[in-house]
Amino acid sequence: MHELGIIFHIIDSVEEVGRENSLSKVSKVTLEIGEVSGVVDEYLCDCWKWASARSKLLDGSELEVEKLPAVTYCENCSEQYSTVKYGKICPNCSSDRTYLLTGNEVSIKEIEAC
Amino acid sequence: MIEIKQSVFENNDKQADLLRNELKQQKTFLLNLMSSPGSGKTTTLKALIGLLKDKLQMGVMEADIDSDVDARAIEQAGVRAIQLHTGGMCHLDAGMTRQGIENFGTDDLDLVILENVGNLVCPAEFDTGASKNMMILSVPEGDDKPLKYPLMFTVSDCVLINKIDTKSVFDFDDAAVVERIKRLNPDARIFFVSAKTGEGMDLVADWLIEQVRAWCE
Known part of the structure; x- marks a missing residue:
């Protein structure tokens, strides 16, 4: 349940922006x-x-989640591929010398005030 | 509409850096100890206390969702301990660690070991402000854990492979685990130990003394 800890941090950050x-x-x-x-x-x-x-500040507010795709880069053949579909092994050359480009984000994009 | 574009962990990371700097000035080394439940954190701590308590002024902060069994076990081993309750949360963040440090009073301590909540996922995401991170992987958990919980192995400066006295019972490939850890984290120090029998623990204690000295210089 790290979600609760993450929510506390989001609320702190938004309250700071609010102030x-x-x-x-x-x-x-x-x-x-x-x-x-x-x-x-x-x-x-x-x-x-x-x-x-x-x-x-936030009572009654709506939380919207936008998903960002996970993309992995292969150092061996320089291809990029979908992490969720293929995981750690490059589908193009079968190398495991790969690393995550995007997909690890947990960020606050924007807030709407009324 | 206000655009923010800020990582949720950014605030925590700032608080963690602040705490780390304060502890550095105070010459107190904070070790964040992480692992899954049942890997032997408390037994490892007791073994380390036995090897270190005459050489360093040390204390232990035990984080748990509830209960104080660990803190009492540690005090019986002969060092000062405090129990932190996370109130249902599966990890400590920098703010909670600071509260613990301030309540505990660490001015006179060279080394504080923070026993994080038993969990290989969430504690890796939240920087506690520790000087170094140590994790324990026990033989019964299997040599594939670096593949399943990569972030934990990436953020750990030191990895103890514990319960090596049980190796005859489990299929555990030493070379494979080292290779998997090193691929995620080339600088990680890896020790093969049995906290129960004491095998290899002296090397861990030496490593820790070295880290504390370097930190307090």
Whole structure:
């Protein structure tokens, strides 16, 4: 259940932005979550409902999750491929000298104030 | 609409750096010890305490979702200990670690070992502010764990392969595990130990003393 810890950090960050911009209410928070970040959207949204109700700024706000695709790069043949589909082994040359380019993100993209 | 584009971990990373710097000035080395449940964290700690308590001023912070069985076991081993409850969360972050450090009082300590919550996923994501990360992988868990939990092995400066006294019972490939760890983290120090029999633990203690000295210089 790291989702709850992640939500606490998101709320802290948004509250800081709220103070800096003198916001009284935030209606929507949009996240960007990589496909292989290990974060489960459903848990995230459940935790949000519980935790955001405890923040004056965020009570009743909506959480939107945008998924970012996971892409792996192969050092052997310089190809890029879908991490979720093929995993660690390059489908082009069967090398395991590969690393993740994107897909690990857990970030706050934007917020909507009203 | 306000664009933010900020990693969720950024705030925690900043708090962790701040804590790390403060501990450095205070000449206190914080070791974050991570592993899955049942890999032998508490037994390893007790073995390390036996080897180190006459050489360093040390204390232990035990993080658990609930209960204080570990803190009591550690105090019986002869060092100061504090129990931190995470209140249901599966990891410690830098803020919780700071609270623990401040309540514990670490001015007079050279080495504080933080026993993180037993879990190979979440503790790897949250920087606690520790000087170094150590993890334990025990033989019964299998040599494929670096493939399944790559982030944990990537962030660990030191990996203990524990329970080597049980190797005759399990299929565990030493060379394969070393290769898998080194591919993720070429700088990782790897020790093969049995915390229960004490085999190899003296080398871990020496490594730790070296790290503490370098930190406090």
